[in-house]
Amino acid sequence: MANEVFKTPVSVLALIHTPALEVLLIERALHRGFWQSVTGSLEADESPRETAAREVAEETGIVIAASNLHDWHLSNRFEIFQQWRHRYAPGVTHNVEHVFSLELPAPCEVHLAPREHVDAAWLPWREAAARCFSWSNRDAILMLPSRVNSPMSSPPRPK
Template sequence: MPYKIPHSVLVVIHSPDLQVLLLERADHPGYWQSVTGSLDHEEESLVLAACREVQEETGLVCDPMRLLDWQQTNEYEIFAHWRHRYAPGVTHNTEHVFSVCVARDAAIQLAPREHLQYQWLPWQDAAERCFSWSNAQAIQRLPQRVNP
């Protein structure tokens, strides 16, 4: 299996009333997050990677025109237990933040190898539930991003 590219997307999926969709990781039960994922290849655009990850993880078809690019990046140290997925010596990842608004009654179809369950939570509760500081921070900023 090729190494993961240390550039990823974080997509906060929310409803018009700012309920946030969170997914529970299959490889770490109890770890809740928004949609995330690495670029498939160096030439893949961030927008297309974000839409691909939304569809892979939730079954939702993401219109690139409805995706909001926050023009925000986070750099963080990759958790030690996930570093084996990256090339030797790679310790940090650059994450690009996006959001997309969908109806809460949208049919969610989880990728069973990636996620165990999902839930919609008010943005404040969703931020508290996330294990990732960058994910929690993005959700905390959601009201300002979608209602500037």
């Protein structure tokens, strides 16, 4: 299996939300009932921010400049679920995930990658957090109100 390409155990989590804290969740195609925000592994020489912008476009059809993403400067290390370990090199058991967010003015229609996701929902932030199967995704959504209203949020909102 010398030519097999394995996923890099470094990924992104991109929360897409509105100013009213409605959060976009998408349901995994191969694991029905697994709802999540946009996620994905780094490819080639991408930065985490570039990966987040690419994954947002691939998974939702929302095309943005990487500079539109808010980097939370937060990363989570977690054990890779057993059902996904075959995608990684032998012996790789943990992943480091970098968290970003994207604020849109209102919920919008999304165009899912059918091999990856089968449904999408815009939910109030608490409901979205409760629906997530991933603890890191849930925790990030629960932090969203303080992140959006913190002085570190960017870009500043007009008054």
